[in-house]
Amino acid sequence: xxxxxxxxxxxxxITIGFEFASYQIKDKTKYFLITGIGSFFWxxxxxxxxxxTGMSTQISLIVAASYSxxxxxxxxxxxxxxxxxxxxxxLIFLLVMIVVALIAGTLAIIGAPEEVRWLHILGMxxxxxxxxxxxxxxxxxxxxxxxxxxxxxxxxxxxxxxxYGDFRWNxxxxxxxxxxxxxxxxxxxxxxxxxxxxxxxxxxx
Numbered sequence: 001x002x003x004x005x006x007x008x009x010x011x012x013x014i015t016i017g018f019e020f021a022s023y024q025i026k027d028k029t030k031y032f033l034i035t036g037i038g039s040f041f042w043x044x045x046x047x048x049x050x051x052x053t054g055m056s057t058q059i060s061l062i063v064a065a066s067y068s069x070x071x072x073x074x075x076x077x078x079x080x081x082x083x084x085x086x087x088x089x090x091l092i093f094l095l096v097m098i099v100v101a102l103i104a105g106t107l108a109i110i111g112a113p114e115e116v117r118w119l120h121i122l123g124m125x126x127x128x129x130x131x132x133x134x135x136x137x138x139x140x141x142x143x144x145x146x147x148x149x150x151x152x153x154x155x156x157x158x159x160x161x162x163x164y165g166d167f168r169w170n171x172x173x174x175x176x177x178x179x180x181x182x183x184x185x186x187x188x189x190x191x192x193x194x195x196x197x198x199x200x201x202x203x204x205x
Contacts, residue, residue: 008048012172015041016179023146023183024190026139029079036072039065042176049170057161060108060120061153064127067104071097071131094135101128116161119152126152143184150177 018038025031043065050058071093078090105124112120126149133145155161157173 002052004048005052008045008052008170009172011041011045011048012176015045015176019176020179020183023143023180023187029076029082031142032072032076032079032134036069036076039068039072043069045172045176049173053162053170056111056113057116057156059111060105060123061156063104063108064123067097067101072134075134090135094131097131098128101131116156119155119161123149123152123156139187143187147181147184150180153177 015038018034018041022031022035022038025034043062046058046061046065050062074093075090078086078093101124105120105127109117109120109124126145130142130145130149133141133143136142154174154177157170157177159169162170
């Protein structure tokens with residue numbers, strides 16, 4: 001078995017822990033910190049799987065995960081201050097990140113094999129929705145948008161996107177996205193009897 005593929009699975013296990021935990025957190029500042037750390041391991045996993053199976057099909061995912069790491073950690077710093085100035089800075093940073101995502105995503109799509117460009121386009125659209133959902137107030141936007149984004153990323157970890165190499169399924173990559181979806185389900189089950197509670201507590205962050 002390719003050693004890089006094994007390393008990818010180890011990094012994936014670490015990512016699962018952080019990703020599942022992040023969607024149980026109602027405080028926005030803590031959410032950004034935990035998901036930022038998880039995004040770093042997520043990025044490292046895509047690098048490893050690219051080295052194992054072919055980097056060309058993983059480039060857009062590596063870009064997205066690197067972008068996610070930087071974005072979340074900067075948002076953590078901004079929201080931890082919780083001042084009018086920091087909120088304004090957060091909005092400006094969000095707009096800059098959207099522009100960066102459009103440019104980087106377009107370049108990654110161009111570099112992807114022609115057969116799977118449609119999938120990377122869909123990934124960019126859902127990723128942008130998720131970025132905006134993270135910034136919007138309340139707990140619901142980010143959790144709804146991450147479900148759609150995770151569903152698309154799951155497809156990128158199957159033979160639909162992994163065109164080269166011996167390992168044609170990235171099981172760990174799929175598990176990470178399923179963990180995000182499962183965490184959202186668990187979150188809402190926890191607050192099923194008091195649907196306003198998570199919204200109000202998150203809004204105070």
